[in-house]
Amino acid sequence: MKCMKKKILIASVLKPVNDTRKYEKIGISLVRNLDCHVHIAGHYIHDFDWNKQGFTFHPIYKFSRISIGRVFAGLKFLLLLVKLKPDLIICETVELLFPSCIYKIFSKTKLLYDIRENYFRNFLYTNTFPPIARHALALYVRSLEWCTQPVVNGYILAEKIYKEQCVFVKNKYIILENKPRGELLKPYLKRPSSLKNKDSIKLIYSGTISEHYGIFEAVQLAESLNSLDRRFKLTIVGFSAKKNTLSKLLHIIKGKVFIQLIGGDKLVSHEKILFELSQADIGLISYRPNKSTEGRIPTKLYEYIALKLPYIINYDPMWEKITHLYQSGLIINYASYDGSSLINSIFENSFYSNTDLPPSYWEDEEHKLIHFARKYLKN
DSSP: OOOOOOOEEEEEEEEEEEEEIIIIIIIHHHHHSSSSEEEEEOOOOSOOOOOOTEEEEEEEEEEOOOSSGGGGGHHHHHHHHHHHHSEEEEOOOGGGGGHHHHHHHHHSSEEEEEEEOHHHHHHHHHSSSSSHHHHHHHHHHHHHHHTTTTOOOOOEEETTHHHOOOOOOOOOOEEOOOOOOOOHHGGGGGOOOTTTTTEEEEEESSOOEEEEEEHHHHHHHHHHHHHHHHEEEEEEEOOOHHHHHHHOOOOOOOOOOOOOEESSOOOOOHHHHOOOOOOOOHEOOOOOOTTTTTTTOOOHHHHHHHHTOOEEEEEHHHHHHHHHHTEEEEEEEEOOOOOOHHHHHHHHHOOTTTTOOOOGGGGGGGHHHHHHHHHHHOO
């Protein structure tokens, strides 16, 4: 009798079903290295090829960040669990942790919690919610993570700092940072070139459009450089979950022909983001200094280095160390800088001159994931 393939379900709420970490990194690694079929649950996305060998996609969510539909997210997920009966759940959103644990208690499934973000700090230190709600949500999240700790089999940490910030993981974790999958970047690989004689210099802000990720600082920098040198233009490519942030952005860039927005109120595929990065000259990493991002390494930092895209980044001791190592960018204070001096630095620097140092890729670390998952898929 032929042995059935193990079923693995990877799930989050707001991230699209083809999210980079869920599908391109964790999902592909599991399908290629284990005898399994991977189901991915998440937010609906347009223009996606749903027929991927080894995968089944479940776009069970289609609502805005704050909406009545989100109240029922856990119930929809629990119903999906009952229907699929997965052998392994990889939960990537804190609000799906409770239904995952409920299902696990009454089944033989194993449960891994992929901590992509420290939700406790996100709620507490950003202005997404009013102060009272921030503290209440932060307390709820951390209490839930502690209470479910005995039920969760293991943890996957997206940042090294999380082993210190999330002490409830104890000794049952692995660290899988958000390094890019090298094979997917090959068609978009950039080659460092001199910018001084170019007719147009394209700045790019990619990824989540958010205040605490520095979208308005990025726009302000582009305006400053463009006022001194008309060749500087800005492309913003990404999605904004907050309508008021997007409205403010649209108001600020209205009539500014040197600023282009791709996405905004629509999710943007990773392939589209990579294409825009391949057309860009300088990336902008403008995170605001905040305890929610303390000790974290932006995913786009790994991606820009892998693509050999020079970047301008806010100061952080860890980011400075990486930038100096790869000679990959310029470190400034986005709140206070001299535009003329910055332009001179852009033109005079020889980026990525240390050619002997290879970037870090997901492929270098996926063996940790395979070993971890295989342990829990055993009968």
